[in-house]
Amino acid sequence: MKTLLFDLDGTLSDPLVGISRSVNYALTSLGYAALPETEFAQYIGPPLDDTFKLVTGAPDAEIRQLIALYRERYAETGFAENTLYPGVEAALNALAQKGSPMGICTSKLAQxxxxxxxxxxxxxHFGFISGGDVGVTKQQQIARLLSDGTVDTQAWMIGDRSVDLMAAHANGIESVGVLWGYGSREELSNQLPRRLLERVDELPTLADLQSS
Known part of the structure; x- marks a missing residue:
């Protein structure tokens, strides 16, 4: 069966609290103003260095400092300030029972x-984790998974932001958008995904679509 590549943040879990607090820890540590939590939705999904560049306009050396400070807090407490979306565990169990191979493709560090x-x-549930890093795009991550044979071109990428879908299409694989995360319907629809899911309990239907 086709491998299902899952994004993590905004697709399987809600990372808002951990990300926002860790970003603000980094910003305030270097003298920048903290951002209101209500502004963070737009920053969940894209790579961390892009977020800090957008927020601060700082030079690359300072961006690296901000990322190091972010990871300092995230490694201690931020990762645990994360909530699994209701129904995800049951949906993954159902996909596993249907025999769907699954992996993770996320912009955050694999660890x-x-x-x-x-x-x-x-x-x-996941046979592998593809994690990102500074300067590594999700498009490059999927390309690497294809080149090393971890997945083939029959894989589907499942995510809540346009970056997930664009990375899939750039590598010639199908995409599925989910609407319970941080991307809008318009953002995802513009990328022409194979399916657009409204609810977590629709995830198991992907196994049936794969075999059709």
Missing amino acids: FADKILRRFGIRD
């Missing part, structure tokens, strides 16, 4: 993703 998945007790 953070692993800690989060283990905290929720769902790590065993």
Whole structure:
């Protein structure tokens, strides 16, 4: 069956609290003003260095400092300030029972993703974790998964932001958008995904679509 590549933030879990507090810890540590939590939705999904560049306009050396400070807090407490969306565990169980191979493709460090998945007790559903880093795009991550044979072009990428869908299409694979995360219907629809899911409990239907 086709591998289902899941984004993590905004797709399987809601990371808003941990990300916003860790970003603000980094910003205030270097003298920048903290951002209101209500402004953070737009920053969940894209790579962290892009977020800090957009917010501060700082030079690359300072961006690296901000990222290091962010990761300092996130490694200690931020990863745990994360909530699994209701119904995700049941949906993953159903997909596993249908025989769907699954993996993670996230912009966050693989070690953070692993800690989060283990905290929720769902790590065993995923055969691999592709994590991002500074200067590494999700498009490059999927390209690497294809080139090393971890997945093939029959894989589907599932995510809540346009960056997930664009990365899939740039590599010639199908995409599925989810509407319970941080991307709007317009943002996702513009990328022409194979499916646009309204509810978490629709995830198991992907196994049936794969075999059709």
